[in-house]
Amino acid sequence: MIYWFDLLGVAVFAVSGALAAMQAGLDLFGLLVIAAMTAVGGGTLRDLLLNRHPVFWMKDTRYLLVIVASALAALMVGPFPGHAIAVLKIADALGLALFALCGTEIAEEHGVKPMPALLMGTLTACGGGVLRDVLSGQAPLLLRKDIYATAAIGGIALYFALKAMGLPMRWAFVLGMVGVAALRLAALYFGWQLPALQMLQLH
Amino acid sequence: MIYWFDLLGVAVFAVSGALAAMQAGLDLFGLLVIAAMTAVGGGTLRDLLLNRHPVFWMKDTRYLLVIVASALAALMVGPFPGHAIAVLKIADALGLALFALCGTEIAEEHGVKPMPALLMGTLTACGGGVLRDVLSGQAPLLLRKDIYATAAIGGIALYFALKAMGLPMRWAFVLGMVGVAALRLAALYFGWQLPALQMLQLH
Amino acid sequence: MIYWFDLLGVAVFAVSGALAAMQAGLDLFGLLVIAAMTAVGGGTLRDLLLNRHPVFWMKDTRYLLVIVASALAALMVGPFPGHAIAVLKIADALGLALFALCGTEIAEEHGVKPMPALLMGTLTACGGGVLRDVLSGQAPLLLRKDIYATAAIGGIALYFALKAMGLPMRWAFVLGMVGVAALRLAALYFGWQLPALQMLQLH
Numbered sequence: 001m002i003y004w005f006d007l008l009g010v011a012v013f014a015v016s017g018a019l020a021a022m023q024a025g026l027d028l029f030g031l032l033v034i035a036a037m038t039a040v041g042g043g044t045l046r047d048l049l050l051n052r053h054p055v056f057w058m059k060d061t062r063y064l065l066v067i068v069a070s071a072l073a074a075l076m077v078g079p080f081p082g083h084a085i086a087v088l089k090i091a092d093a094l095g096l097a098l099f100a101l102c103g104t105e106i107a108e109e110h111g112v113k114p115m116p117a118l119l120m121g122t123l124t125a126c127g128g129g130v131l132r133d134v135l136s137g138q139a140p141l142l143l144r145k146d147i148y149a150t151a152a153i154g155g156i157a158l159y160f161a162l163k164a165m166g167l168p169m170r171w172a173f174v175l176g177m178v179g180v181a182a183l184r185l186a187a188l189y190f191g192w193q194l195p196a197l198q199m200l201q202l203h
Numbered sequence: 204m205i206y207w208f209d210l211l212g213v214a215v216f217a218v219s220g221a222l223a224a225m226q227a228g229l230d231l232f233g234l235l236v237i238a239a240m241t242a243v244g245g246g247t248l249r250d251l252l253l254n255r256h257p258v259f260w261m262k263d264t265r266y267l268l269v270i271v272a273s274a275l276a277a278l279m280v281g282p283f284p285g286h287a288i289a290v291l292k293i294a295d296a297l298g299l300a301l302f303a304l305c306g307t308e309i310a311e312e313h314g315v316k317p318m319p320a321l322l323m324g325t326l327t328a329c330g331g332g333v334l335r336d337v338l339s340g341q342a343p344l345l346l347r348k349d350i351y352a353t354a355a356i357g358g359i360a361l362y363f364a365l366k367a368m369g370l371p372m373r374w375a376f377v378l379g380m381v382g383v384a385a386l387r388l389a390a391l392y393f394g395w396q397l398p399a400l401q402m403l404q405l406h
Numbered sequence: 407m408i409y410w411f412d413l414l415g416v417a418v419f420a421v422s423g424a425l426a427a428m429q430a431g432l433d434l435f436g437l438l439v440i441a442a443m444t445a446v447g448g449g450t451l452r453d454l455l456l457n458r459h460p461v462f463w464m465k466d467t468r469y470l471l472v473i474v475a476s477a478l479a480a481l482m483v484g485p486f487p488g489h490a491i492a493v494l495k496i497a498d499a500l501g502l503a504l505f506a507l508c509g510t511e512i513a514e515e516h517g518v519k520p521m522p523a524l525l526m527g528t529l530t531a532c533g534g535g536v537l538r539d540v541l542s543g544q545a546p547l548l549l550r551k552d553i554y555a556t557a558a559i560g561g562i563a564l565y566f567a568l569k570a571m572g573l574p575m576r577w578a579f580v581l582g583m584v585g586v587a588a589l590r591l592a593a594l595y596f597g598w599q600l601p602a603l604q605m606l607q608l609h
Contacts, residue, residue, distance in 0.1 A: 230599070230600035230601065231556075231600050231601075232555045232556050232559070232600060236555075239525075247455070251454055251455070254457075256457040257456075257457070257517075257518070258455055260522065261455070261518055261519075261522045264519055264521050264522065267521050267522065267525070268521075337540060338536070338540070340544070
């Protein structure tokens with residue numbers, strides 16, 4: 001079941017990449033590249049850092065097919081109406097939650113300690129969005145707005161805390177995911193943001 | 204013979220990187236970095252993703268020597284006259300064709316299926332140009348203008364189609380290369396472009 | 407002792423990343439990401455290119471702890487007074503020297519030839535700074551200003567020259583480090599810069 005959730009997460013992230021590409025005025029090829037980067041960029045960086053080969057989308061072609069289909073669908077639906085954007089943001093929060101916990105678990109399976117594993121989970125969940133922003137010529141929004149990566153970190157930390165308290169791994173995993181999604185959705189609903197740090201005059 | 208073609212492709216891409224660095228007002232070190240990134244960045248990403256070690260320019264130092272020599276030559280020739288730019292664009296189309304098909308074949312040799320292999324070929328051919336643009340502070344042109352990556356994809360698809368129709372691999376390879384170069388040169392000659400996608404108002 | 411120097415270099419680079427993040431108006435998460443990227447980004451790229459696993463900060467969690475502590479310290483000290491910046495620049499020159507020579511030696515231990523080893527040393531020392539600039543939305547300063555990477559290259563070249571002249575490796579290593587630091591500090595003190603290359607009119 002996690003596999004199908006995973007494909008759903010990939011689809012949602014591909015749509016988010018496609019929307020960014022349309023906003024940036026890219027062409028069809030650019031749209032597909034940005035959609036793919038957003039959807040599997042984080043997981044690919046994780047696999048490279050963990051020396052996990054073959055990279056997941058190389059052995060299971062379904063990922064690439066889902067990306068192409070989602071990006072083309074986003075293109076054809078065209079300017080998204082407001083409520084479609086809202087649905088997309090909820091799906092995105094679920095994808096974020098799933099990718100964060102799956103990435104963490106994969107790192108643990110590779111014998112990585114909790115602190116770098118938390119980093120790998122966050123990278124899996126948020127790396128694609130950073131690549132999307134850099135490649136479409138923007139400073140990464142992720143680093144500057146929204147409780148997004150912070151939600152991932154919070155949920156992963158909850159997962160480690162629950163495991164340390166003796167909860168079975170499966171329950172800690174699910175509750176960690178719920179934590180990420182709840183933090184992200186609450187931040188969206190209430191408009192929470194981390195404060196930007198004070199400017200410096202270095203000269 | 205492919206080896207010498209390969210070095211020629213590296214030289215041409217290094218010159219293109221050096222030109223971009225001069226336009227961006229970088230210094231000598233920046234020029235060499237951008238030239239190297241443009242020339243071997245795509246192939247390096249491919250090798251990392253395929254877990255192919257040592258990375259090709261580490262065992263054969265000739266690649267780095269060719270890059271340094273080409274970049275310095277570009278610097279000394281200085282502002283390129285119009286017809287030198289034209290020669291360069293033709294050589295660039297040949298380099299694109301060679302890198303696209305070689306990258307695809309290397310991926311196939313590593314047991315990668317056609318769809319990700321097509322991706323690896325496109326990455327080999329176009330990844331360096333994207334790195335060049337990001338590092339010299341521009342939104343990647345590749346994703347926004349010109350039939351460039353599209354030519355690579357078209358030629359690689361032709362290669363797979365011809366192989367599937369029973370053509371010997373060697374012939375499919377050569378015809379795929381001809382396909383890439385022809386598409387690219389025709390796009391340059393006739394000014395073909397992919398249409399930019401419509402803008403979206405996300406908020 | 408090199409290990410403690412290494413952690414010091416990581417701390418200094420993390421502070422430099424944190425300062426850049428504050429200037430760019432990022433939030434707390436962005437600050438930590440940029441600090442980590444600046445501190446270990448170059449070494450991580452080196453490890454990936456050399457196929458050296460696990461990546462150094464995965465097996466020794468102390469690196470991540472030092473990064474978090476340094477970045478938070480930089481945040482709390484707030485707008486740095488002028489003389490703190492001066493101290494930081496000196497520490498940065500020492501970190502640059504250490505990372506350049508350590509990166510080179512690690513590459514040599516992996517059987518890499520001198521020219522790519524020089525590249526690996528430069529990447530270890532300067533890669534993090536380039537990532538910092540790209541992620542905080544600036545064209546990489548490194549490629550455009552200051553004798554920075556050039557100092558790394560000069561010191562590494564000195565190291566190879568001294569080894570070739572028969573000096574024991576340990577002495578060549580130390581003198582190479584002195585070379586990097588001296589070049590960098592002299593460039594800061596005298597305001598040396600590489601000249602920007604001439605602009606080109608490509609069309």
